[in-house]
Amino acid sequence: MIQIDSVTKRYPDGTVAVDELSLEIPDGSITVLVGPSGCGKTTTLRMINRMVELTGGRILLDGADIHAQPVNALRRSMGYVIQNAGLFQHRTIVDNIATVPRMLGWDRDRARKRARDLMDRVGLDASLAKRYPYQLSGGQQQRVGVARALAADPPVLLMDEPFSAVDPIVRKVLQAELLRIQAELGKTIVFVTHDIDEAIKLGDMVAVLRTGGKLAQYAPPDELLSAPADAFVEDFLGTDRGIRRLSFFTSAGLELTTAPIIAVDSSAAQVAERTKASGAPYLLLTDTDGKPLGWTGPAAAAKGGAALSVAELLPHGRPFVFGKESLRDALDCAVLSPTGWAVAVDDGGRVVGVTSQTTIAEAIRGAHAERGAAGSPSASAKAAAAEAAAVDPAIAESKAAESKAV
Amino acid sequence: MNVLNFINDFFSDSANWHGTTGIPHRLLEHVEYSLLALLISAVIGLPIGLFAGHAGRGGYALAAFSTAARALPSFGLLVLMTVWLGEIGTTPAMIPLVALAVAPILVTSYEAIRSVDPAPVDAARGMGMSSAAVLFQVEIPAALPLILSGLRSAAIQVVSTATIAAYIGLGGLGRYIIDGLAQHTYGKVVGGATLVAGLAIVTIGVFYLVERLAVSPGVRRGR
Amino acid sequence: MNAYFDMPSDLQHSYLGLIGLHLREALLPVLFGLVVALPVAQLCVRFKWLYSPVLWVTTVLYAIPSLAFFVVLIDYTGATETTVMIPLTVYSLVLLVPAIVDGVRSVSPDTMAAATAMGFGPVQRYLKVQLPIAVPAIFAGLRLAAVSSISLVSVGTLIGNQGALGNLLADGQFYHRTPLIVTSVVTTALLAILVDGLLVLIQTLLTPWAPRGGKSAGKGAGKSGRPSLLRRRTTSAAREPEPAAARAALEDAVR
Numbered sequence: 038m039i040q041i042d043s044v045t046k047r048y049p050d051g052t053v054a055v056d057e058l059s060l061e062i063p064d065g066s067i068t069v070l071v072g073p074s075g076c077g078k079t080t081t082l083r084m085i086n087r088m089v090e091l092t093g094g095r096i097l098l099d100g101a102d103i104h105a106q107p108v109n110a111l112r113r114s115m116g117y118v119i120q121n122a123g124l125f126q127h128r129t130i131v132d133n134i135a136t137v138p139r140m141l142g143w144d145r146d147r148a149r150k151r152a153r154d155l156m157d158r159v160g161l162d163a164s165l166a167k168r169y170p171y172q173l174s175g176g177q178q179q180r181v182g183v184a185r186a187l188a189a190d191p192p193v194l195l196m197d198e199p200f201s202a203v204d205p206i207v208r209k210v211l212q213a214e215l216l217r218i219q220a221e222l223g224k225t226i227v228f229v230t231h232d233i234d235e236a237i238k239l240g241d242m243v244a245v246l247r248t249g250g251k252l253a254q255y256a257p258p259d260e261l262l263s264a265p266a267d268a269f270v271e272d273f274l275g276t277d278r279g280i281r282r283l284s285f286f287t288s289a290g291l292e293l294t295t296a297p298i299i300a301v302d303s304s305a306a307q308v309a310e311r312t313k314a315s316g317a318p319y320l321l322l323t324d325t326d327g328k329p330l331g332w333t334g335p336a337a338a339a340k341g342g343a344a345l346s347v348a349e350l351l352p353h354g355r356p357f358v359f360g361k362e363s364l365r366d367a368l369d370c371a372v373l374s375p376t377g378w379a380v381a382v383d384d385g386g387r388v389v390g391v392t393s394q395t396t397i398a399e400a401i402r403g404a405h406a407e408r409g410a411a412g413s414p415s416a417s418a419k420a421a422a423a424e425a426a427a428v429d430p431a432i433a434e435s436k437a438a439e440s441k442a443v
Numbered sequence: 444m445n446v447l448n449f450i451n452d453f454f455s456d457s458a459n460w461h462g463t464t465g466i467p468h469r470l471l472e473h474v475e476y477s478l479l480a481l482l483i484s485a486v487i488g489l490p491i492g493l494f495a496g497h498a499g500r501g502g503y504a505l506a507a508f509s510t511a512a513r514a515l516p517s518f519g520l521l522v523l524m525t526v527w528l529g530e531i532g533t534t535p536a537m538i539p540l541v542a543l544a545v546a547p548i549l550v551t552s553y554e555a556i557r558s559v560d561p562a563p564v565d566a567a568r569g570m571g572m573s574s575a576a577v578l579f580q581v582e583i584p585a586a587l588p589l590i591l592s593g594l595r596s597a598a599i600q601v602v603s604t605a606t607i608a609a610y611i612g613l614g615g616l617g618r619y620i621i622d623g624l625a626q627h628t629y630g631k632v633v634g635g636a637t638l639v640a641g642l643a644i645v646t647i648g649v650f651y652l653v654e655r656l657a658v659s660p661g662v663r664r665g666r
Numbered sequence: 667m668n669a670y671f672d673m674p675s676d677l678q679h680s681y682l683g684l685i686g687l688h689l690r691e692a693l694l695p696v697l698f699g700l701v702v703a704l705p706v707a708q709l710c711v712r713f714k715w716l717y718s719p720v721l722w723v724t725t726v727l728y729a730i731p732s733l734a735f736f737v738v739l740i741d742y743t744g745a746t747e748t749t750v751m752i753p754l755t756v757y758s759l760v761l762l763v764p765a766i767v768d769g770v771r772s773v774s775p776d777t778m779a780a781a782t783a784m785g786f787g788p789v790q791r792y793l794k795v796q797l798p799i800a801v802p803a804i805f806a807g808l809r810l811a812a813v814s815s816i817s818l819v820s821v822g823t824l825i826g827n828q829g830a831l832g833n834l835l836a837d838g839q840f841y842h843r844t845p846l847i848v849t850s851v852v853t854t855a856l857l858a859i860l861v862d863g864l865l866v867l868i869q870t871l872l873t874p875w876a877p878r879g880g881k882s883a884g885k886g887a888g889k890s891g892r893p894s895l896l897r898r899r900t901t902s903a904a905r906e907p908e909p910a911a912a913r914a915a916l917e918d919a920v921r
């Protein structure tokens with residue numbers, strides 16, 4: 038645990054970058070510091086590894102003052118990742134990653150072996166090991182930066198806008214990878230960003246700072262969205278926080294129906310019977326494997342299944358993974374579907390049911406009533422993802438990340 | 444075309460290839476003076492420039508000092524040192540040469556360290572490298588091409604200027620120039636000048652090799 | 667005092683006269699060098715393949731000892747001022763060409779594109795955008811050339827008293843008047859420093875857009891006691907000048 042205890046930083050020129058800030062950063066979770074430019078996020082982060090010396094208050098690491106040990110020993114016990122990765126251009130990728138282990142006195146072979154393991158862990162191909170930083174893309178460099186910070190297996194990871202210099206698509210991938218790695222390693226991560234979406238996506242706890250280095254709110258992201266402490270936080274969160282909060286509601290309890298679902302090899306009679314039974318104007322056609330093919334229109338439905346050509350179908354849109362993805366994903370699928378119905382699938386992509394916008398709206402109302410305005414993080418999508426991870430480790434890897442990815 | 448004739452005559456005269464006044468011996472003396480001057484300048488200039496660059500202070504003082512060093516007229520200084528110190532060994536010649544060479548070494552090594560990308564330096568400090576390790580393992584390797592270019596331009600100037608050593612009775616390639624002038628044998632002058640220019644080219648070649656060997660491919664290709 | 671400033675009659679000049687002579691012999695070559703260097707540099711910028719051989723030639727020329735250069739020229743121009751000034755012109759040229767080429771090349775393609783988009787022709791682009799932005803680099807070269815030129819004039823004393831203040835060196839030895847030698851060295855050094863300072867001043871006046879404080883001084887670091895490495899370097903002048911320069915130059919040109 039990192040305790041930041043009424044810490045103040047006044048720069049020699051008189052700027053007060055951080056003012057009487059108190060935060061408790063819990064072990065094994067991601068704590069995000071977020072706020073507008075110049076609000077003191079970097080300063081706060083850098084005070085933790087003493088890259089910036091505080092001028093008031095104290096910081097405790099597992100109960101001991103950070104000044105109790107030599108500064109370089111403190112820094113070696115914390116990984117540090119910065120915006121442009123800051124790789125050493127004169128060293129190969131393996132040697133970049135092996136830097137801290139070498140400093141700690143490991144022999145070269147052991148350090149390199151460790152570095153190669155880490156490359157694998159952060160999703161870098163082993164063939165990149167002997168390259169120099171300039172031969173890597175920005176996203177790859179950032180992965181090396183993360184691997185380098187993890188090299189000596191430090192319990193704490195400090196990250197200062199690590200993903201803000203890469204393009205949005207790569208950023209999404211890197212965020213997902215970070216969540217995946219964190220699910221495996223359970224580090225104490227302090228993460229600085231000015232991007233509130235990134236904060237909500239990654240953070241177990243989010244500290245919103247306002248200009249002048251004052252704490253505006255410190256809460257789990259769900260709570261932040263449902264109950265912003267004041268107008269500043271509300272403004273900072275943006276206008277669609279209601280929608281975004283849905284990311285924290287699981288789709289597990291959503292009511293599904295299988296009535297309008299029919300396989301492609303059904304007879305005309307079966308189709309007619311299904312159309313009557315479901316009372317819906319559309320049927321969802323699946324292949325023989327149970328994977329969705331598309332929606333049939335009312336006219337097409339009359340022709341019977343076997344006569345249907347896939348080309349005539351309406352697209353089914355992106356399906357959501359039932360129980361793993363959130364209500365926000367379900368709603369998104371329904372809104373984007375030409376029929377207004379969302380398709381729920383299992384991990385294998387087989388249809389488990391469909392649900393209408395009306396049903397989703399009811400579920401949202403129900404979830405709000407159950408959680409109250411303040412909300413409780415216990416039933417968050419993240420917890421659901423963790424549960425799923427426990428069941429199927431192979432899928433956990435990719436899905437733990439996706440559960441928060443919108 | 445008589446310059447080329449001079450060069451031809453000078454190099455084809457076998458008398459110029461033997462003994463203590465022969466080309467090999469004079470060349471060796473010249474290299475000796477140049478290396479010594481460069482070594483002294485580097486010993487003075489490199490540590491000061493590198494540490495000042497690392498600490499990020501002293502820039503004004505360094506700029507003022509190297510302007511002053513550059514302003515000293517080499518030949519005048521040589522005469523003055525000879526008058527003051529007497530013609531004792533190479534010292535009177537070393538002083539102007541070092542004054543000449545120390546400025547580019549000092550300024551470029553300072554600027555080289557200052558222009559290193561701040562991100563890796565920040566990362567290095569953040570991972571707990573000591574200040575010295577940051578300088579030697581991160582800043583110097585990245586700044587090496589520039590540092591070497593400072594040393595190289597100092598070396599070329601020293602090689603060219605070391606000819607003045609002959610004015611105070613020392614050896615080196617300057618002998619041919621000074622003696623040629625006194626004896627009105629311009630062939631010697633041109634031959635000596637050609638040797639000096641050739642030595643400068645060799646110097647460039649040596650620095651090219653050093654750069655190949657010492658600078659990491661990541662730095663060479665990365666900029 | 668007189669030991670220092672009584673000029674031997676064979677020099678046919680007063681102390682101040684020698685200074686004037688020295689400045690003329692040293693600085694006219696720098697001026698000639700600049701006049702020749704500008705088109706040569708422009709050619710090197712235009713035809714990229716030209717730059718590398720030009721650099722080689724200039725480096726070799728630079729390595730030729732001044733005295734040898736003087737002696738060879740005596741055959742053609744006699745023991746005159748011209749004989750001293752020709753090599754100095756060559757040395758200046760050699761220092762200025764790379765300085766100008768690097769300066770002009772440092773103008774970013776974006777800036778050039780912006781200038782073209784504003785309707786500048788090639789000549790206007792050169793005169794109103796590239797050249798102004800290259801001013802700091804050109805002046806860096808000019809300062810080196812001027813200082814080394816002032817120092818080298820003294821060597822001219824060896825070819826029939828053409829060394830202006832340098833002639834005091836020979837006389838000082840001949841008449842055993844060490845003070846004359848001191849006068850020569852100190853005056854030459856002071857002249858070099860003065861001219862250097864003057865060039866800095868002119869550069870400052872010519873480039874009102876450049877960040878103040880000289881290129882090598884750690885201005886960003888000066889303000890606070892323990893600056894963060896990041897901040898110190900990103901605010902240091904080294905990275906700033908070009909965009910600021912580009913903007914200013916374009917604005918100037920538009921006016």
Ligand SMILES: Nc1ncnc2c1ncn2[C@@H]1O[C@H](COP(=O)(O)OP(=O)(O)OP(=O)(O)O)[C@@H](O)[C@H]1O
Binds near residue numbers: 892893
């Ligand atoms: N070395 C320094 N000297 C003086 N003031 C500084 C220094 N470093 C930062 N500051 C000031 O402290 C305040 C906080 O800076 P900090 O870098 O912590 O902001 P930040 O929240 O990380 O901003 P950004 O999102 O832009 O990175 C700013 O007003 C900044 O100008």
Ligand SMILES: [Mg+2]
Binds near residue numbers: 079080
């Ligand atoms: Mg910051």
